Amino acid sequence: MSESQTExxxxxxxxxxxxxxxxREVLDGxxxxxxxxxxxxxxxxxxxxxxxxxxxxxxxYLTRTETAIFIDRIDEIASRVGSGVILIEFGSGxxxxxxxxxxxxxxxxxxxxxxxxxxxxxxxAAAIAAAYPGLNVLPIWADYTHDFDLPALEGSxxxxxxxxxxxxxxxxxxxxxxxxxxxxxxxxxxxxxxxVDIKKDARILNLAYDDARGVTAxxxxxxxxxxxxxxxAGFRLDRFRHQATYNEEQGRIEMxxxxxEDQTVSLGETEFSFGRDERVLTEVSYKYTxxxxxxxxxxxxxxxxxxxxxxxxLFSVQYLEV
Ligand code: AVI
Numbered sequence: 001m002s003e004s005q006t007e008x009x010x011x012x013x014x015x016x017x018x019x020x021x022x023x024r025e026v027l028d029g030x031x032x033x034x035x036x037x038x039x040x041x042x043x044x045x046x047x048x049x050x051x052x053x054x055x056x057x058x059x060x061y062l063t064r065t066e067t068a069i070f071i072d073r074i075d076e077i078a079s080r081v082g083s084g085v086i087l088i089e090f091g092s093g094x095x096x097x098x099x100x101x102x103x104x105x106x107x108x109x110x111x112x113x114x115x116x117x118x119x120x121x122x123x124x125a126a127a128i129a130a131a132y133p134g135l136n137v138l139p140i141w142a143d144y145t146h147d148f149d150l151p152a153l154e155g156s157x158x159x160x161x162x163x164x165x166x167x168x169x170x171x172x173x174x175x176x177x178x179x180x181x182x183x184x185x186x187x188x189x190x191x192x193x194x195x196v197d198i199k200k201d202a203r204i205l206n207l208a209y210d211d212a213r214g215v216t217a218x219x220x221x222x223x224x225x226x227x228x229x230x231x232x233a234g235f236r237l238d239r240f241r242h243q244a245t246y247n248e249e250q251g252r253i254e255m256x257x258x259x260x261e262d263q264t265v266s267l268g269e270t271e272f273s274f275g276r277d278e279r280v281l282t283e284v285s286y287k288y289t290x291x292x293x294x295x296x297x298x299x300x301x302x303x304x305x306x307x308x309x310x311x312x313x314l315f316s317v318q319y320l321e322v
Pocket of ligand 1: 054165166167208209283285
């Protein structure tokens with residue numbers, strides 16, 4: 001790992017995202033009989049802005065419900081997290097929730113944020129370092145779905161923080177494997193504070209992923225613009241439309257881009273054909289009952305110690321311990 005340092009902020013570079021590997025993932029996904037694209041490609045600069053907009057939509061209850069749980073239950077959450085801990089956040093810590101947490105936990109020994117976007121990571125880590133001058137802030141530029149090392153830090157224990165129900169964007173077997181790696185990372189007695197979206201009426205879910213203003217549609221289509229720019233592909237955004245549906249059987253939202261006509265799109269040397277109405281899967285977002293998530297957590301090497309929900313049981317914040 002290399003590093004650069006300013007005052008209470010040290011940027012660690014574990015490894016730059018593997019662009020060639022992601023290009024292969026795109027090609028592999030488009031070669032499958034049921035085409036798919038890797039969801040991580042949503043988050044270029046425009047995609048991150050659109051996601052911010054999504055999180056403020058009336059229909060998208062997730063962000064505001066999770067934040068409300070944090071505000072209402074912060075004393076219990078902070079006392080469960082404990083004092084003197086090393087806090088590791090998966091994703092950039094620019095959210096309101098990170099600050100609520102940092103405002104309430106006692107004497108954190110350090111704050112580590114891990115993000116695939118170097119710009120987002122450095123901006124948000126600099127903001128955290130400025131707002132909490134006594135805090136040791138260590139952003140790590142890495143893809144947290146792959147292995148990476150943690151810097152040596154002294155603390156009472158290590159607690160990971162994974163808000164937003166991003167765990168839902170993994171298939172259950174991937175989620176369990178991810179939890180297992182987190183359990184290994186935080187070690188015996190370590191914890192995970194995680195946001196998990198709860199199963200609910202399909203109508204609420206379908207609206208949350210297909211809003212009236214079309215922000216989610218723009219977010220979904222933007223993946224094509226990102227692939228065009230990054231890999232020199234020739235997708236025409238006006239030849240696809242957004243589709244999001246809750247699959248009751250699988251307990252997940254599925255987001256697709258649907259081809260509006262028969263068409264051929266080039267990506268480097270390769271040409272891909274899309275039939276009219278053919279769908280490309282761009283994202284899954286699993287929803288869990290509290291019991292289902294407990295089974296997943298146990299499979300990943302954790303015990304569920306606390307589950308906090310909102311009065312309507314839309315969303316949960318959970319504390320898991322190794
Ligand atoms: C980041 N993730 C938790 C969001 C979700 O709800 O699955 C991504 C998203 N996709 C469409 N809207 C939001």
